[in-house]
Amino acid sequence: MTQTSVIYRIDANNQLIDVDENWDRFALANDSPQLVRALVVRKPLFELISDPLSGHLYKLLIERVKHTGKTISFKFRCDSPAMRRYMHMEMVRQVENDGVCFKSTTEREEPREPVELLAPHAKRSDDLVIICSWCKRVKVSEDQWLDIEQGIQRLGLFDAEVLPQLSHGMCPDCNKSIWSNLIQ
Ligand SMILES: [Zn+2]
Structure with a gap:
């Protein structure tokens, strides 16, 4: 497949000021209609990051880019239940508005049998399983x-009727x- 990138920018106050046309395609493919462009532009970026640990780390990375001007890049996964998605992020300082430009690229996608543990609406018990945000x-x-x-196999969750929380x-x-x- 060809690699698709989503490009978005935040200003000095970490508000989203601009997202490109691929943003909506990605939001909808990820079952996140609440994240389409019209609903997110001018919002604080951190309101859109649901997991607090990721939010905290993004905050540190953004400060780092703003203060040093150093471009930061890293790999991460953005899976959905039926798709393994191998991603690459690049964060670049925007001198003109003291903001940051994000370029999030889908390097590779692999379809798979849907993983119920990642399904947003699956029924959950009080048990917890820790998943790496990245x-x-x-x-x-x-x-x-x-x-x-x-x-899932190792934790004996393959045919569990009620799944643990993540x-x-x-x-x-x-x-x-x-x-x-x-x-560095
Ligand atoms: Zn990890």
């Missing part, structure tokens, strides 16, 4: 994180990669 691997033991399909965390690999962007 790479979407799940924590299966103190020191092991597995791709979600393997994690709690967002960060695996050691992603933690290392994000912090290397923040301290």
Whole structure:
């Protein structure tokens, strides 16, 4: 497939000032009609990031880009239940408005059997499973994180009637990669 990028910009106050035409396509493909362009422009970027840990890390990365002028790039996953989506992000300072331009590129997509654990409306128990906000691997033991399909097998969730809730965390690999962007 050809790689598709979504480009958007924030101003000095971290408000979204501009999103390109691919934004809506991506929002709708991700089952997020509440995120279409008309509803997000001029909103604070952090209102659109539902997981607090990701929001916190994006805040640090944005400060870093603004203060150093250094371009930051990293890989991440933006999966939906039926699609593995391998993404690349680039964050560049915008000198003219003291803002940041984001370029989020879908490098590769792989269809799969839908993973119910990622379905937004699935019924949930009080149990928690930790999922890495960045790479979407799940924590299966103190020191092991597995791709979600393997994690589901390992945690015995394959034919569970009620699924656990997802709690967002960060695996050691992603933690290392994000912090290397923040301290270099
Ligand atoms: Zn990770």
